[in-house]
Amino acid sequence: xxxTSSIFLVFSVLFFLIYWVFSRFSLLCQNGWLLIGSYIFYGxxxxxxxxxxxxxxxxxxxxGRRIINKSKIVKPIxxxxxxxxxxxxxxxxxxxxxxxxxxxxxxxxxLENLSTAKLIIPLGxxxxxxxxxxxxxxxSREKYKPxxxxxxxxxxxxxxxxxxxxxxxxxxxxxxxxxxxxxxxKEGIKNGLRxxxxxxFKKIVIADNCAIVTxxxxxxxxxQSGSSILVGLFIYTLQIYADFSGYSDxxxxxxxxxxxxxxxxxxxxxxxxxxxxxxxxxxxxxxxWLSEYIFTPLNIAFRNLGRLGIVLAIVINFTxxxxxxxxxxxxxxxxxxxGLFFIPSVLKFPRLxxxxxxxxxFVNDLLGFLATFLTVMFTFAIFKAKSITIAxxxxxLLFSRSIWxxxxxxxxxxxxxxxxxLCISLLVFEWxxxxxxxGLTIHTLPKHRAWRWVIYSxxxxxxxxxxxxxxxxxxxxxx
Amino acid sequence: xxxxxxxxxxxxxxxFENDNLIVNESTKASEIEEWDSLTHIMLVVAIEKHFGxxxxxxxxxxxxxxxxxxxxxxxxxxx
Numbered sequence: 001x002x003x004t005s006s007i008f009l010v011f012s013v014l015f016f017l018i019y020w021v022f023s024r025f026s027l028l029c030q031n032g033w034l035l036i037g038s039y040i041f042y043g044x045x046x047x048x049x050x051x052x053x054x055x056x057x058x059x060x061x062x063x064g065r066r067i068i069n070k071s072k073i074v075k076p077i078x079x080x081x082x083x084x085x086x087x088x089x090x091x092x093x094x095x096x097x098x099x100x101x102x103x104x105x106x107x108x109x110x111l112e113n114l115s116t117a118k119l120i121i122p123l124g125x126x127x128x129x130x131x132x133x134x135x136x137x138x139x140s141r142e143k144y145k146p147x148x149x150x151x152x153x154x155x156x157x158x159x160x161x162x163x164x165x166x167x168x169x170x171x172x173x174x175x176x177x178x179x180x181x182x183x184x185x186k187e188g189i190k191n192g193l194r195x196x197x198x199x200x201f202k203k204i205v206i207a208d209n210c211a212i213v214t215x216x217x218x219x220x221x222x223x224q225s226g227s228s229i230l231v232g233l234f235i236y237t238l239q240i241y242a243d244f245s246g247y248s249d250x251x252x253x254x255x256x257x258x259x260x261x262x263x264x265x266x267x268x269x270x271x272x273x274x275x276x277x278x279x280x281x282x283x284x285x286x287x288x289w290l291s292e293y294i295f296t297p298l299n300i301a302f303r304n305l306g307r308l309g310i311v312l313a314i315v316i317n318f319t320x321x322x323x324x325x326x327x328x329x330x331x332x333x334x335x336x337x338x339g340l341f342f343i344p345s346v347l348k349f350p351r352l353x354x355x356x357x358x359x360x361x362f363v364n365d366l367l368g369f370l371a372t373f374l375t376v377m378f379t380f381a382i383f384k385a386k387s388i389t390i391a392x393x394x395x396x397l398l399f400s401r402s403i404w405x406x407x408x409x410x411x412x413x414x415x416x417x418x419x420x421x422l423c424i425s426l427l428v429f430e431w432x433x434x435x436x437x438x439g440l441t442i443h444t445l446p447k448h449r450a451w452r453w454v455i456y457s458x459x460x461x462x463x464x465x466x467x468x469x470x471x472x473x474x475x476x477x478x479x
Numbered sequence: 480x481x482x483x484x485x486x487x488x489x490x491x492x493x494x495f496e497n498d499n500l501i502v503n504e505s506t507k508a509s510e511i512e513e514w515d516s517l518t519h520i521m522l523v524v525a526i527e528k529h530f531g532x533x534x535x536x537x538x539x540x541x542x543x544x545x546x547x548x549x550x551x552x553x554x555x556x557x558x
Contacts, residue, residue: 306524346517
């Protein structure tokens with residue numbers, strides 16, 4: 001079930017009504033209904049996947065219960081738990097990739113007995129696996145105590161707003177919210193609705209309209225010019241941002257309407273002035289997860305190598321970040337390249353940087369912003385392409401003479417012009433809002449209530465008016 | 480300020496390239512702009528070299544403030 005589907009509208013209204021009625025009775029009723037709702041939401045498209053979700057939750061809950069004291073079995077249990085989670089993820093998500101890569105290298109006759117077609121990737125597996133791994137690691141390090149109540153733990157793993165595409169909440173933030181009853185809070189619900197509306201706008205109006213243009217450009221790149229690819233990459237950058245941050249806004253907004261506070265997942269990353277700053281603001285819950293459980297242990301292990309050790313830790317960390325996105329060489333290359341972009345920041349000279357910042361702050365900021373935006377935009381070619389060969393074709397076109405030609409678009413010039421206008425409007429509007437909680441934090445802005453309702457009505461009208469006939473699924477629910 | 484804290488302060492100024500930095504027992508990494516996950520490890524390396532000690536990965540990730548870091552150093556030196 002997706003946030004943009006009509007069935008979700010019916011589900012959410014019924015679910016919310018019962019949820020808040022149950023809040024009058026007991027915490028058990030509230031948490032019980034929350035878990036039922038999460039399973040209905042998850043199992044709607046394929047109920048068979050529920051078995052995997054329940055099995056994974058059960059194994060991790062039981063492992064957590066065994067890590068309850070400093071006994072000798074803590075390490076074997078932790079090892080088993082991590083192996084189980086990583087094994088499940090690798091089996092469902094990467095098995096086909098490994099078999100196909102093996103056949104590509106050693107010939108099609110190898111691994112003949114293994115079929116690559118029948119595996120279905122369970123939705124959200126990358127997200128809930130990371131939740132489970134961080135829980136086991138944290139309790140083994142005694143950062144917090146294991147969860148005693150199975151209903152609380154199963155809700156932590158399966159919480160439907162963040163189940164399919166994050167944010168990847170840690171247990172120390174989320175579990176305490178499940179242990180206390182949620183109280184009906186009118187302001188929280190209103191703020192949640194605002195954030196949901198902003199996410200819906202970004203997804204339906206911006207991302208889905210961008211998708212029509214980028215699909216037309218990149219699905220037939222051979223017939224395109226460098227200039228069309230350039231425009232396509234600009235639109236794709238805004239599409240992927242609007243798609244994923246839109247999903248996160250809807251997830252956080254929905255959670256808020258249920259009385260939960262999820263971690264922020266995007267902090268207006270397109271205005272970053274460096275690649276490290278971009279990654280501190282893009283998919284924050286994943287990058288902070290990787291930073292804590294991959295980068296920091298590697299950095300500690302390599303600490304005697306000095307700056308080389310830091311570079312190694314960063315490059316490995318970002319390559320894993322790329323692999324996390326899926327079983328495709330493109331994602332691995334994308335992560336690796338972004339890891340390399342960190343090298344200048346590791347070899348930085350703070351005193352020189354301070355001097356430049358003090359003397360030429362505006363120029364420094366503007367150049368930093370443009371360089372970061374263009375770097376991210378150009379590397380999204382690797383992300384968008386179906387293979388590395390196709391990505392190289394995009395780059396060859398970008399550096400050919402056709403970059404100076406007038407771009408042509410099969411989706412129609414008027415539509416492309418409208419999409420460009422929408423992209424620029426989004427950039428301007430969010431720039432103005434960049435220091436606020438989310439894009440539609442406007443309840444503190446105009447003093448007159450009527451102005452706010454004009455904005456809400458305009459957004460709703462735009463959603464209805466510019467909604468494409470067929471809405472595309474969220475990009476990040478595939479990861 | 481104890482002698483160990485004074486030496487941490489000296490090393491932190493060098494690692495963070497901030498001559499005006501002052502840390503005390505209650506100082507947390509989050510309170511100092513230059514103290515992030517990268518510079519934290521650089522500070523640890525500087526401390527290990529200076530005191531001739533070696534921390535475990537668990538210790539490095541366990542300190543909440545400079546006071547706890549100082550206690551860890553004290554225990555290693557006594558041993």
